[in-house]
Amino acid sequence: MSRISESDLVINPDGSIYHLNLRPEDLADSVITVGDPDRVAEVSRYFDSIEVRKGKREFITHTGYVGKTLLSVVSTGIGTDNIDIVFNELDALVNIDFETREVKDKLRTLDIIRIGTSGAIQDDLPIGTILAASHGLGLDTLMGFYLAEVDPEDARLLAMVRQHLTGFDAVEPYFTAASSPLTEKIASTLPKGITVTAPGFYAPQGRKVRAAAKFPNLISQLNSFRDGDLRITNLEMETAGIYALAKVLGHRALSINAILASRVKFAFSNNPQQVVDQAIRHVLERI
Numbered sequence: 001m002s003r004i005s006e007s008d009l010v011i012n013p014d015g016s017i018y019h020l021n022l023r024p025e026d027l028a029d030s031v032i033t034v035g036d037p038d039r040v041a042e043v044s045r046y047f048d049s050i051e052v053r054k055g056k057r058e059f060i061t062h063t064g065y066v067g068k069t070l071l072s073v074v075s076t077g078i079g080t081d082n083i084d085i086v087f088n089e090l091d092a093l094v095n096i097d098f099e100t101r102e103v104k105d106k107l108r109t110l111d112i113i114r115i116g117t118s119g120a121i122q123d124d125l126p127i128g129t130i131l132a133a134s135h136g137l138g139l140d141t142l143m144g145f146y147l148a149e150v151d152p153e154d155a156r157l158l159a160m161v162r163q164h165l166t167g168f169d170a171v172e173p174y175f176t177a178a179s180s181p182l183t184e185k186i187a188s189t190l191p192k193g194i195t196v197t198a199p200g201f202y203a204p205q206g207r208k209v210r211a212a213a214k215f216p217n218l219i220s221q222l223n224s225f226r227d228g229d230l231r232i233t234n235l236e237m238e239t240a241g242i243y244a245l246a247k248v249l250g251h252r253a254l255s256i257n258a259i260l261a262s263r264v265k266f267a268f269s270n271n272p273q274q275v276v277d278q279a280i281r282h283v284l285e286r287i
Contacts, residue, residue, distance in 0.1 A: 003101045004096065004101045004103075009092060009101065015098060016054075017089045017092055017093055019056060019057065019085050019086075019089055020090070021056035021059065021061075022061055022093055023093075024093045024098065026054060027072050027094065028071050029070070029094075029108065029110055029111065030069065030071050030111045031071070031073070031074060031113070032074070032112075033076050033086065033238075033242070034114075034115050034116065035075065035076055035078050035237075036075060037055070037059075037060040039075065040061070042276070042277065042280060043062070043280050044064060046066065046280070046284050047071070048066060050062050050063070051063050051064050051065070057077075058076075058082070059074065059085075060075045061073070066284055066287070069287065076238065078201075078237055078238075079199070079237050080140045080197060080240070081142070083238050083241040083242055083245060084245065087241075087245045087249065088245075088249075090110060090112070091249045094108040095108060109252060110252070111179075111182060111252050112246055112253045112254075113186060113253070113254050113255075113283055114254070114255040114256065115276070115280055116238060116255065116257060116258070117236070117259075117260045117272070118257035118258065118259055119205070119234060119235050119261035120234050120259045120262050120263060120264075121196075121222055121223040121234060122231065122233050122234075123262070125191070125193075125234070125262070127259055127261065127267060128278075129259040130190055130256060130257070130258060130275075130278060130282055131192065131193065131195075131234060131256075131259055132178070132187035132190040132192045132256055133178055133192070133195035133239050133243075133254070133256075134178055134183070134193060134194060134230070135175060135176065135178065135195070135230075136178075136194075136195055136197055136240030136243035137173055137175050137194050137196045138174045138175070138176075138244065139173055139196060139197065139199060139204065139240075140197060140198065141172070141199065142245070143174040143240075143241070143245075144174075146244075147248075150174075150175075150176075154175045157227060157230075158173065158174070161173060161225060165222075165225075174240065179246075181252060182253070186254055186256065186282075186283060190256070193230070193232065193234065194232040195232075195235075195236060195240070195257060196222060196234070197235075197236060197238060198235055198237055199237070203215075205218075205235045205263075206219040206263065219264065222235075223264065234259065236257065238255070239257075242255060256282070258278070258279040260272045
């Protein structure tokens, strides 16, 4: 088995991985990811005990127990560029021997649950909804750099989406389903839909401030897609990368979205923290 070079996998002098600043023993098999570093403590305040508190840059990790279940909560920051860092380093922590720099013979599978904020693009999804992403549709470039096997059903849906979206020739979308076991465990009672992951917050999500948007009808093009009961429900900046990279690396992933905005009613939550806390408690009660 080939040795991974020092420049491909950077390990700090204390034996921790480069960005996350974690050692292999610091990470649980069940991981909650949040974008905002401050949200890590909002999750871990529900832990019965906290065994690890570590951080570097925007990457903060708390590992502890809820009852007898060991959990880690890790902040990713915003965007799929950060997902690339976090997911490769989470995988390395459990599946690479840091002493030999070789992939382990027996691989571990992580359960990774994103708790994030999002904007709904369907008028029947009110602000305050807790929504599970059945699929992630990526409009960013992350997966253009990875070799990935695409399931036939994901390929079929992606082809339908590409046919539906007109004028997006410069964008190469990708499409990945959520983990079925995690969806059944965490989100069986939640509304579900396709979550679109954009490479930005403003024009890439159809917002108009001062700069002119190249795709002014983005929201209407997205929310009019249908395949039976399946539809595109919301926009954010991480889910598709999480789903696709987790699949490449052999992990299970689910994204839980706290709907703070209605993009079709041009409204934003009056109490966003309460909605996020509802999503956190929902996940912790079922994990």
